[in-house]
Amino acid sequence: MAEPHLLELENISKYYGNIIALKGVSTFVNAGEVMCVLGDNGAGKSTLIKILAGAHQQSEGSIRLNGEEVRFDSPRNALASGIATVYQDLAMVPLMSVWRNFFLGSEPTRSLGPLKWIDKAQAKSIARDELLKMGIDIRDTEQPVGTLSGGERQSVAIARAGYFGAKVLILDEPTSALGVKQSGVVLKRIVEARNQGLAVIFITHNPRHAYPVGNRFLILNRGLSMGSYAKDEISIDDLTQLMAGGAELEALEHELEAAGAITQADMTTSTD
Amino acid sequence: MNDVMGNTSQTDEDGNDSAQDERLTYRGIFQRLFIRPEIGALIGVVGLWVFFWAVTVPFGTAGGTASLVDFASTPLGIMAVAVSLLMVGGEFDLSAGAMTGAMGILVIMLSLEIGERGGAGLNLWFAIPISFAFALLIGFFNGQLVERTKLPSFIITLATFFVLIGAKLGFSKLIVDQVQVGDIRNASGYEFWRRIFASQWQRNDHQWSQRDVVFLILICIIIALVLFAVAEMQFSRRTETSSSTSSGTSLIISLTGVAGVIAGIAVLHSTDGISGNTLGSILIGVGALLGLTGFGRKRFQPQGSIGAISLNSSVTRWLIAGVGGIIAAVVIAASMDASNTANLFFPFTHQGLRATLFLACIGLGYAALFISLAAARRVSVATRSLVLLVMAISMAGLAFFVRSQSTSTKFRADGFSVMLGVAAVMVIWLALGLMFSERASVDAQADRLGSRLLATAGVLTCAAFVIRLLFTLPSEIEAEIIPAKFSVRTLWFAGFTAVAVFVLGKTRFGSWTFAVGGNKEAARQVGVPAARTKTQLFMIVSAAAWLVGMLLAFRLNTIQANTGNGEEFEYIIAAVVGGTLLTGGYGTALGGALGAIIIAEATLGIPSARWNSDWRFLFLGVTLLLAVLANRSIRTKAESMRR
Numbered sequence: 001m002a003e004p005h006l007l008e009l010e011n012i013s014k015y016y017g018n019i020i021a022l023k024g025v026s027t028f029v030n031a032g033e034v035m036c037v038l039g040d041n042g043a044g045k046s047t048l049i050k051i052l053a054g055a056h057q058q059s060e061g062s063i064r065l066n067g068e069e070v071r072f073d074s075p076r077n078a079l080a081s082g083i084a085t086v087y088q089d090l091a092m093v094p095l096m097s098v099w100r101n102f103f104l105g106s107e108p109t110r111s112l113g114p115l116k117w118i119d120k121a122q123a124k125s126i127a128r129d130e131l132l133k134m135g136i137d138i139r140d141t142e143q144p145v146g147t148l149s150g151g152e153r154q155s156v157a158i159a160r161a162g163y164f165g166a167k168v169l170i171l172d173e174p175t176s177a178l179g180v181k182q183s184g185v186v187l188k189r190i191v192e193a194r195n196q197g198l199a200v201i202f203i204t205h206n207p208r209h210a211y212p213v214g215n216r217f218l219i220l221n222r223g224l225s226m227g228s229y230a231k232d233e234i235s236i237d238d239l240t241q242l243m244a245g246g247a248e249l250e251a252l253e254h255e256l257e258a259a260g261a262i263t264q265a266d267m268t269t270s271t272d
Numbered sequence: 273m274n275d276v277m278g279n280t281s282q283t284d285e286d287g288n289d290s291a292q293d294e295r296l297t298y299r300g301i302f303q304r305l306f307i308r309p310e311i312g313a314l315i316g317v318v319g320l321w322v323f324f325w326a327v328t329v330p331f332g333t334a335g336g337t338a339s340l341v342d343f344a345s346t347p348l349g350i351m352a353v354a355v356s357l358l359m360v361g362g363e364f365d366l367s368a369g370a371m372t373g374a375m376g377i378l379v380i381m382l383s384l385e386i387g388e389r390g391g392a393g394l395n396l397w398f399a400i401p402i403s404f405a406f407a408l409l410i411g412f413f414n415g416q417l418v419e420r421t422k423l424p425s426f427i428i429t430l431a432t433f434f435v436l437i438g439a440k441l442g443f444s445k446l447i448v449d450q451v452q453v454g455d456i457r458n459a460s461g462y463e464f465w466r467r468i469f470a471s472q473w474q475r476n477d478h479q480w481s482q483r484d485v486v487f488l489i490l491i492c493i494i495i496a497l498v499l500f501a502v503a504e505m506q507f508s509r510r511t512e513t514s515s516s517t518s519s520g521t522s523l524i525i526s527l528t529g530v531a532g533v534i535a536g537i538a539v540l541h542s543t544d545g546i547s548g549n550t551l552g553s554i555l556i557g558v559g560a561l562l563g564l565t566g567f568g569r570k571r572f573q574p575q576g577s578i579g580a581i582s583l584n585s586s587v588t589r590w591l592i593a594g595v596g597g598i599i600a601a602v603v604i605a606a607s608m609d610a611s612n613t614a615n616l617f618f619p620f621t622h623q624g625l626r627a628t629l630f631l632a633c634i635g636l637g638y639a640a641l642f643i644s645l646a647a648a649r650r651v652s653v654a655t656r657s658l659v660l661l662v663m664a665i666s667m668a669g670l671a672f673f674v675r676s677q678s679t680s681t682k683f684r685a686d687g688f689s690v691m692l693g694v695a696a697v698m699v700i701w702l703a704l705g706l707m708f709s710e711r712a713s714v715d716a717q718a719d720r721l722g723s724r725l726l727a728t729a730g731v732l733t734c735a736a737f738v739i740r741l742l743f744t745l746p747s748e749i750e751a752e753i754i755p756a757k758f759s760v761r762t763l764w765f766a767g768f769t770a771v772a773v774f775v776l777g778k779t780r781f782g783s784w785t786f787a788v789g790g791n792k793e794a795a796r797q798v799g800v801p802a803a804r805t806k807t808q809l810f811m812i813v814s815a816a817a818w819l820v821g822m823l824l825a826f827r828l829n830t831i832q833a834n835t836g837n838g839e840e841f842e843y844i845i846a847a848v849v850g851g852t853l854l855t856g857g858y859g860t861a862l863g864g865a866l867g868a869i870i871i872a873e874a875t876l877g878i879p880s881a882r883w884n885s886d887w888r889f890l891f892l893g894v895t896l897l898l899a900v901l902a903n904r905s906i907r908t909k910a911e912s913m914r915r
């Protein structure tokens with residue numbers, strides 16, 4: 001390991017009082033890779049993101065960015081270090097226009113003496129071009145973000161993170177509220193972001209979304225790391241098993257199979 | 273079954289692979305303008321003004337306008353603009369009203385030595401900055417408290433409100449043993465600061481014999497600018513390849529038009545009185561049409577096919593309703609006794625009932641015609657032109673009807689020419705629509721040019737009316753016109769509004785204001801300093817309250833302890849009427865100013881129309897309800913999320 005990883009976590013733990021939210025999580029991600037964090041509800045995924053995004057601080061362990069140890073004490077701080085987080089629902093201001101959302105917090109300005117104002121023309125054209133790169137054509141960037149579809153809104157957030165020089169892009173359950181097709185669109189964006197050289201951390205509880213795009217998988221269960229695997233070390237079935245804590249899911253699967261035998265027969269006749 | 277499902281999901285998809293999003297039908301200029309939050313308020317301002325101009329004496333005179341803008345400016349207007357900013361940022365300030373009076377009392381107590389215990393007796397050069405710092409401190413306190421406790425600002429500022437009421441009364445009683453403090457005239461440094469906060473412009477002292485010529489020229493330029501801007505935003509530009517028309521012919525047509533306009537202005541200028549107006553107006557109208565035709569031939573894509581006239585059910589229905597309404601209005605008006613104007617606008621008299629019905633029929637009739645026009649737009653150009661023609665003819669007919677029936681010069685001269693002008697603009701618009709084809713997609717360059725021209729026209733409109741209001745003609749002096757006094761308060765109002773519009777619309781702080789009001793968590797996520805932004809908004813409101821406090825102190829000289837109490841709801845109403853969302857994240861500063869003007873118009877207009885001023889509250893309530901309903905539909909439209 002001559003070259004340090006872009007982002008490396010070592011033994012990250014987080015305690016809220018006597019509650020162990022996260023214990024001993026270690027993994028890494030490199031530029032141009034997708035690292036998927038998988039886990040069921042309550043597995044500690046959101047705690048991990050919040051630590052990486054600077055909203056919370058870890059109780060133990062260290063985060064290394066390019067081999068240097070860092071500690072983020074605010075979202076702004078994490079953002080400045082190149083770690084951008086796209087939250088599922090909090091990403092956008094629905095009543096604001098697309099371009100204002102795109103540049104929110106880092107608006108390009110022009111100035112005349114002490115007067116400073118937003119360079120609207122430039123902002124609009126950049127927003128349009130960057131979204132075109134992601135494959136979305138928004139002709140009128142003045143339209144409110146609320147009128148966009150869920151997938152389009154995620155794409156705007158991803159494009160924004162990429163444009164503002166994020167090196168690591170954290171996506172918090174970007175597909176959970178979306179339909180099948182929309183999820184496909186977002187997964188495509190993730191691959192595009194990866195191909196542009198970003199390190200992507202993709203949080204999800206759906207192994208079927210994670211497996212096709214991921215290079216590395218970190219599985220969490222009830223606050224504990226079930227291990228971090230490269231794609232060639234693990235199959236999608238193993239992934240699913242590990243996520244739910246192995247044995248439990250196996251038992252569940254048997255139950256479901258027994259109950260589903262009849263339904264399956266029904267379905268085959270109806271589709272014919 | 274599967275095929276159907278596949279198709280629907282196709283249309284629901286992002287549409288990211290196609291070059292153009294086919295689900296977006298392109299909206300014309302009027303539809304795009306109508307979604308601006310302040311449009312409703314602007315229509316309200318103009319509509320109410322026209323109504324009160326028709327039914328009262330002071331509206332439209334210089335003196336009436338002076339008191340209207342003064343009433344609108346302080347305390348209501350300045351505060352409504354500041355409160356609009358705060359509400360866009362998602363917060364309320366109930367202490368804003370009480371704070372205006374508190375700041376006036378504070379500056380008086382700081383600057384005088386009065387009463388047994390005495391004031392501070394500071395020079396105003398110290399007292400005014402100190403009171404300003406104190407105002408900022410209150411705003412800072414409000415903002416920080418709201419941010420740190422995460423309590424609703426409603427509760428926090430309610431507490432501040434009571435603290436201020438108590439402090440005003442308590443300190444007034446304690447220091448001067450009265451419920452009013454004054455007199456600021458005795459303070460040292462008064463003369464200088466009076467000029468800043470309370471100077472006046474006496475209209476009759478400033479004569480300008482060329483006033484009306486300049487006014488008329490400005491109005492013509494404004495109409496030309498607006499028509500050009502709207503055409504620029506509505507019609508598609510000629511592409512390089514298709515420009516084959518001879519520019520010589522276009523130039524000749526344009527120049528003929530310009531000559532016509534100049535001749536029209538000359539006619540209007542040389543004949544004062546009613547008869548010459550028609551000829552002048554017609555010359556100007558035809559000239560403008562020719563000018564635009566020549567210019568447009570060079571600039572815009574010619575209309576391909578205008579389609580067939582097809583009066584489908586909704587067009588016909590509304591057209592008949594509209595024409596019927598106008599005819600009914602004419603019949604009602606003809607049955608009135610034109611010379612009896614005593615009870616003209618009190619609805620429960622023989623004469624008043626007819627007058628009210630007349631106005632209602634005209635209003636509803638044109639509303640129906642506009643709906644018909646909107647429906648016809650979707651059918652074909654020819655159909656739309658037909659409806660526009662009906663509207664223009666009915667407007668012109670109404671103009672001549674009013675001129676022949678009315679006994680008042682106001683209607684026969686000004687009302688007549690404005691109505692005829694509107695009819696002319698409709699005809700011009702109709703002709704342009706037949707000649708040039710409409711744009712079907714976004715053209716950012718044309719839209720930018722168009723909106724700049726519209727803004728220029730707006731500024732020129734203000735300039736034209738300011739010139740007309742501020743200067744007197746020598747003939748008016750001879751006729752012993754009542755002097756009108758314009759106060760510097762109006763200037764403060766205009767300046768404050770301009771700054772607020774710039775800040776909210778053009779700066780980072782403005783963007784952040786929308787963001788913290790619309791979705792605070794999202795704003796914080798991308799690095800917007802939400803707490804700081806909100807605190808600064810509270811400080812803007814208290815700075816505005818300070819300004820109003822100064823203006824009140826220098827106008828009234830003594831301030832009552834209860835000055836401003838309870839006015840905060842009027843500020844909020846003005847902001848909401850101006851299109852600001854009660855829940856934050858949407859609105860404009862200009863809307864707040866327009867909302868304040870609406871309230872001022874009602875407050876001054878209702879007693880001028882010889883109604884009991886108690887009706888004002890009924891009016892306020894109805895206006896607020898209408899505004900909130902309109903806001904609600906805007907919000908649902910903007911927020912309708914597609915998943």
